[in-house]
Amino acid sequence: MSFISLLKNNVISIDIGSFETKVVIGCKKKDQLIIDKAFSFKTPDSAYMNGYIKYNNVLVNKVTNEFVMNNVKSGICYLSIKSTDIxxxxxxxxxxxxxxxxxxxxxxxxxxxxxxxxxxxxxxxxxxxxxxxxxxxxxxxxxxxxxDMVDMHYNFVRDIGLRPVVLDYQPNCIWKLFCFSNGINGKIKIEDKTIAAIDLGHDSTNVTIIKEGIMKINRVIDMEDIKISSKTKELTIEKSSESEDIGNLCDKFSFYNGNINNIRTSLESILNRIDRMFKFFLSNDIGCGIDYIILYGGLSKINEIDKLFFDYFGIPTMILNRIEKLNTLVDINKYINCLGLLIRNDGV
The missing domain is CATH 3.30.1490 (Dna Ligase; domain 1)
Structure with missing residues (x-):
């Protein structure tokens, strides 16, 4: 069995989510990200919640098996975290x-x-x-x-046979990746704009506001009381190459479980909380406006969700699908945290 070589200063970059875990193997060389491999898999149910590893042995076994299936052996590991407790x-x-x-x-x-x-x-x-x-x-x-959150991630990395080197906060990963790139989606230059990067995760929403290349604010919005069914989450993962219309999602949603809340209600609750954060930022930065909203993460796969955001906020909104300085075609939207992890600027 041939394993991916880690002799090229490659790093195993891992982003554990409560619903899905993403892995990228690559490195930053001069002015480019070199990616050798990227893969993902479903996180075991209830094994990882709000940045805490609840069932370490279950998660270790799952990740170890996935590494074997994807021909990944030992090496240096960078890990990203996000939690409302940070x-x-x-x-x-x-x-x-x-x-x-x-x-x-x-x-x-x-x-x-x-x-x-x-x-x-x-x-x-x-x-x-x-x-x-x-x-x-x-x-x-x-x-x-x-x-205790830091310690459990350190021990987890050692348990899967890797060497823990970096534990980074996800908004920091996003900020570094956007600053590293010449442009977002081929047209947005971050150095002269104010953008709100919004991670529409399955169990939390993260909002990072970057003004002229400087990260001004980041907050994790807890979605514990916003119920989005596991079936809807699975649909967003299954449709990796095509998006699902909100109306179709609702139809399938009802088909699988007629008692589940309508997804539009869940999205409206998320929008209301993001709106409060926008108002807080704008009240503390008089004269500043938000030029663009960039959406990424699992729920951003819902078709026309960018239109929903534009209609609500009146701010140009787009789904993240491209950054510069990347050597291969990889799902940027999906692996954004892993990619940002690979960029180390003065140790941060």
Whole structure:
């Protein structure tokens, strides 16, 4: 049996979702992403929820079997995570040396993040530098992930026989990929636009707003109380090359289970929550508008969902289907987190 060679500095990039797990094997070389292989499979029921591994042995067995079927052996692993329990904040501090930022944050974080720091892994990223009242200051993005969540992902990677190297927050993956690319869908230049990238996942929706290449805000919207049936989720996975019309989905939905809520009601609930987030962003960035909405993720496969978003928000909306600087045709929409994981900029 021949296995994929990892001698070319290839990385095994994994995006575990509550409904589907995606894997990309490749690397970033100079100004291009080189992809050797990409595959996906259904995540075992209830094994992974809201960023937590609930049944490690079940998930390990499933992933290990899929690796054997796809001729993947050992190597370096990058893993992405997303959870409503991950806390993010943007804070402002005076300009200081990079090596001194961690120390300063320890004293200032209590003002922004009232929590038990011993239970979180905290990291930061410099967003930009600006001048306020004649003094230079830094905008810092801080992310705090539950320590037990980080530990369980580290142990999981070791259990599947890989070497854990990177655990990255999904909005960070999206931001890096969009900045790395020359354009989105062949026409949107991120450096002079404000875009809202929306991951319409099966169990959560993630909104990342990027203004002129700078990630301004990201939030994970919990969809626990928004019921979308497993049959609808399966339909969005089955239709990898063609989309399903909302009306047809509803017909099939009713055929399989007449008591399930209409999918239009679920989508409307999602739109309402996204609208509140947009209003929060715009209220804190006076004079700014959102130029484009970019949709991706499982539910973005529903045909004309971009039209639904445009009708609701009045903002040009499109489904993500293309980025530049990629060496092969791969489903960008599906593997976006895995691709963004491959890009490491100054260790972030």
């Amino acid at each position: 806390i993010t904040r943007e804070i402002t501090i005076p300009v200081i040396e990079k090596k001194d930022i961690d120390g300063l944050l320890k004293y200032q974080l209590a003002e922004y993040l009232p929590m038990d720091y011993s239970k979180y892994v905290i990291q930061h990223r410099i967003i930009n530098k600006f001048i306020e009242e004649g003094k230079e200051k830094l905008n810092i993005s801080v992310i705090a992930a539950p320590a």
